[in-house]
Each structure stands twice: as C-alpha cells, then as structure tokens.
Amino acid sequence: MPPTGNEWLALTTEGTLEPEIPICDPHHHFWVQRPEPVDYQQYLLPELTADVNSGHNVRSTVFIEVRCEYRADGPDEMKPVGEVEYVQTIADASAAGQHGHTKAAAAIIGHADLKLGEGVRPVLEAMKAASPNRFRGVRHSVGWDESPELANRDIKGALGTNGYRAGAKVLSDIGLILENSLYFHQASELADFARALPDLPIVLNHIGGLVRVGPYANRDNEVLPAWRKGIEEMAKCPNIVLKLGGVGQTRFAYGWELREKPIGSEELAESLSPLMEHCIQQFGPDRCMFESNYPVDKISYSYNVLWNAFKRLSSGYSATERAAMFHGTAARVYNIDD
Numbered sequence: 001m002p003p004t005g006n007e008w009l010a011l012t013t014e015g016t017l018e019p020e021i022p023i024c025d026p027h028h029h030f031w032v033q034r035p036e037p038v039d040y041q042q043y044l045l046p047e048l049t050a051d052v053n054s055g056h057n058v059r060s061t062v063f064i065e066v067r068c069e070y071r072a073d074g075p076d077e078m079k080p081v082g083e084v085e086y087v088q089t090i091a092d093a094s095a096a097g098q099h100g101h102t103k104a105a106a107a108i109i110g111h112a113d114l115k116l117g118e119g120v121r122p123v124l125e126a127m128k129a130a131s132p133n134r135f136r137g138v139r140h141s142v143g144w145d146e147s148p149e150l151a152n153r154d155i156k157g158a159l160g161t162n163g164y165r166a167g168a169k170v171l172s173d174i175g176l177i178l179e180n181s182l183y184f185h186q187a188s189e190l191a192d193f194a195r196a197l198p199d200l201p202i203v204l205n206h207i208g209g210l211v212r213v214g215p216y217a218n219r220d221n222e223v224l225p226a227w228r229k230g231i232e233e234m235a236k237c238p239n240i241v242l243k244l245g246g247v248g249q250t251r252f253a254y255g256w257e258l259r260e261k262p263i264g265s266e267e268l269a270e271s272l273s274p275l276m277e278h279c280i281q282q283f284g285p286d287r288c289m290f291e292s293n294y295p296v297d298k299i300s301y302s303y304n305v306l307w308n309a310f311k312r313l314s315s316g317y318s319a320t321e322r323a324a325m326f327h328g329t330a331a332r333v334y335n336i337d338d
Contacts, residue, residue, distance in 0.1 A: 114167030187230025206246030
C-alpha cells in the first residue's frame with residue numbers, strides 16, 4: 001500500500017533555508033475530529049508542534065475559526081463562543097512552554113454571524129471574555145458562486161446587506177478585525193465593502209480566492225486576468241491586507257496531492273511565484289503575510305517545504321520587506337508580541 005499522510009510527506013526531505021528568519025504563521029486551524037483531510041482527521045497542539053518544529057523559526061501562530069468545538073446548547077448565535085473557549089485552553093498550554101518555544105494561537109479569530117447586525121455585539125463580548133488576551137476578531141466568509149460544484153459560505157451578496165454591514169460596524173467600533181474568504185469574482189464586492197468601512201481592518205485569505213476547478217477549470221486565459229484585476233482593485237483599499245498561501249487546496253487544481261512523491265520547495269516556489277509576485281507588487285510587503293493554511297494545505301506539501309518555497313520566491317526582496325511578509329505584518333495586524 002503506498003504511503004499516505006506524514007509518511008508520504010517524508011518522501012521529500014530537504015534542509016531548512018535561512019532558519020534564523022522569524023515567522024508568525026497567521027493562518028492555521030485546530031480540530032478534534034473531521035472527516036477530511038482523511039490523513040489529518042485530528043489536528044491539535046501536538047500535531048501543530050510537530051510541523052512548526054520542522055526547522056523554521058516559527059515564533060507564533062494565529063488560529064483561524066473552523067467550526068471546532070462549538071457549544072452544544074444555548075442560543076445558536078452564541079454557540080461559536082465555544083470554539084474560542086476551547087482554543088484559549090490550547091493557547092494557554094502552549095504559552096506554558098509544554099510544546100516548545102512557539103506561541104501557538106497567540107491570536108484567535110473566531111466566527112460570528114455579522115448579519116445579526118447590532119445583535120452580534122453580545123457574541124463578540126462573550127468571545128472577548130473567553131479570551132481577553134488573544135481574541136482579535138472574527139471570520140465571516142462570504143464565498144458564493146452560482147455553480148453547485150462550489151461550496152457557498154453565505155447568501156449571495158452578503159457583503160452588501162444592511163445586516164452584515166451593521167455587524168461589521170460593531171466589529172470596527174470594538175476595535176476588532178474582520179477576516180474573510182471569498183471567490184475571486186467577488187473582489188469588487190469586497191472593495192466596495194472596504195470603502196464603506198474604512199476604519200475596519202480586513203484580512204483577506206488565500207490570495208483572494210482564486211478558483212481553477214468546476215466551472216473555472218481549464219479557463220486560465222480568462223480566470224487569471226480576472227483574478228489579477230480583482231487583486232488590483234482590492235489593493236487600492238488601504239484597510240485590506242492579504243494572506244499569501246492556501247494554494248495547496250484542491251480548488252487551485254495543481255494536483256500536487258496526487259503525486260507519488262511530494263513536491264519540493266524549488267518547484268513549488270517556481271509555481272507559486274507568478275501568483276505571489278502579483279499580490280506583493282499590488283499590496284506591498286507591509287500589507288502581505290505568508291500563511292501555511294495548515295493542516296488543509298498539508299495534503300500537498302510539508303511545512304518545511306512550504307516555508308522554504310516562500311523564502312525562495314521572496315529572495316529578491318530586501319531584508320526589511322521579507323521581515324514584514326514573514327513576521328512583521330502579521331504581528332502588527334494581530335497585535336502579537338512574541
């Protein structure tokens with residue numbers, strides 16, 4: 001039987017490049033039990049620690065909501081508070097030094113339904129109470145596509161609804177962050193939303209939602225120019241910052257997860273560079289942050305290989321610019337002192 005999971009990833013080994021560079025990994029998840037990815041159905045502090053200790057100088061990480069350990073009872077809108085409560089206990093264990101030097105979940109992003117409008121305030125206050133030192137905001141993803149082949153995260157046009165905008169205004173008033181994930185063709189919606197709420201920090205995930213599967217398969221000559229145009233439009237909004245990563249997901253259609261032997265960092269950097277370069281040129285290093293999106297992206301490459309690839313593709317930037325993309329931007333946005 002061919003190797004899978006960590007055994008498969010171990011088929012490609014390489015030394016860690018520039019291990020001295022400080023890293024804040026601004027995007028990973030924890031979960032107790034999920035059906036997918038098949039090889040990583042549980043991902044908690046021991047699993048994260050094994051990955052971040054693979055050679056790079058990962059000083060801190062940011063947990064991003066994934067509907068983990070919600071409250072089993074109580075009002076529906078308050079159930080996501082359970083995730084923040086749970087991750088706070090993991091972060092406390094990490095901070096106690098039980099699993100190495102990395103401060104795991106040094107910042108926590110939960111989930112709340114912003115369409116509640118002003119009604120989201122007690123939810124956010126409960127999350128702040130659950131994690132007074134680490135809770136930084138919420139992710140309310142709005143990815144929507146008319147194709148049944150793609151998963152919809154909310155109703156069509158959620159960003160333009162009065163409820164969502166009122167809820168986002170509450171976030172802004174409290175001094176919290178909005179994390180978001182969408183599809184590339186929704187870029188104009190996010191830009192319009194960002195202009196309407198200029199004081200709200202918005203963190204856009206996974207290079208702006210490029211999709212190359214389903215209705216967008218084999219259409220790079222149309223999809224990539226549309227994606228690039230969307231990046232350019234969103235970059236004009238100074239309150240949006242961008243995460244560089246997430247490309248190991250199957251929706252990007254590179255097929256790396258199907259190989260007999262995992263991809264190495266040199267080839268990965270070559271593949272990622274055109275996408276990342278466009279993002280960096282538009283947003284600037286001080287509004288970009290490299291992300292792992294682990295363990296979702298773990299189906300495609302190892303943690304060590306991924307960060308080696310980021311170091312390869314960023315080698316032409318100055319030390320100050322690289323420091324921002326690997327650590328500084330994330331530490332500033334999420335208010336992390338590591």
